[in-house]
Amino acid sequence: EPEVTQTPSHQVTQMGQEVILRCVPISNHLYFYWYRQILGQKVEFLVSFYNNEISEKSEIFDDQFSVERPDGSNFTLKIRSTKLEDSAMYFCATTGRGNIKEKLFFGSGTQLSVL
């Protein structure tokens, strides 16, 4: 089965540093999502992305966060100046026809630790 690939699997950074989390979607997928899960808490929606634009974002997705698809393959989440509370598992998910038409395909996640 095709896979969504996330790199790195673990990222440790100092507070205030910028991090970029990368996701390689399944090749013909057009809809991309980022979620996060703080340890012991529920999964939270961050942002959805389609046609090179953000289509929806949550209150968590403030000015410190940005997404882009710089080269037509990778889909990245950038946190400009990390805070301790950004420590979480970050999941990328993609679909071909949108989340109301078919299932999501998840990457295995990036564990971000901010020290």
Added chain:
Amino acid sequence: KNEVEQSPQNLTAQEGEFITINCSYSVGISALHWLQQHPGGGIVSLFMLSSGKKKHGRLIATINIQEKHSSLHITASHPRDSAVYICAVTNTGNQFYFGTGTSLTVIP
């Protein structure tokens, strides 16, 4: 305020038992997703529902749009079904709301 409520939060079953996990939501939705999160943390999508019922192997998912309720059933449960099951809903604007998950343990 939780837009999505799941019950039970924790569930322990004997191998072979029939299991039901419930999800209620308070927002208007276009679709509901059932997800499975393994102990290692990875998430797999089980179903996407907008109406009716879907079946895949021993898993059955139903949704009642009028009552804003969905159920996930597992027939003939097996220890490998042990995981956290998460209900998530989405509106037409691609906004997602997640439940807190149901932790299932199936004992041999």
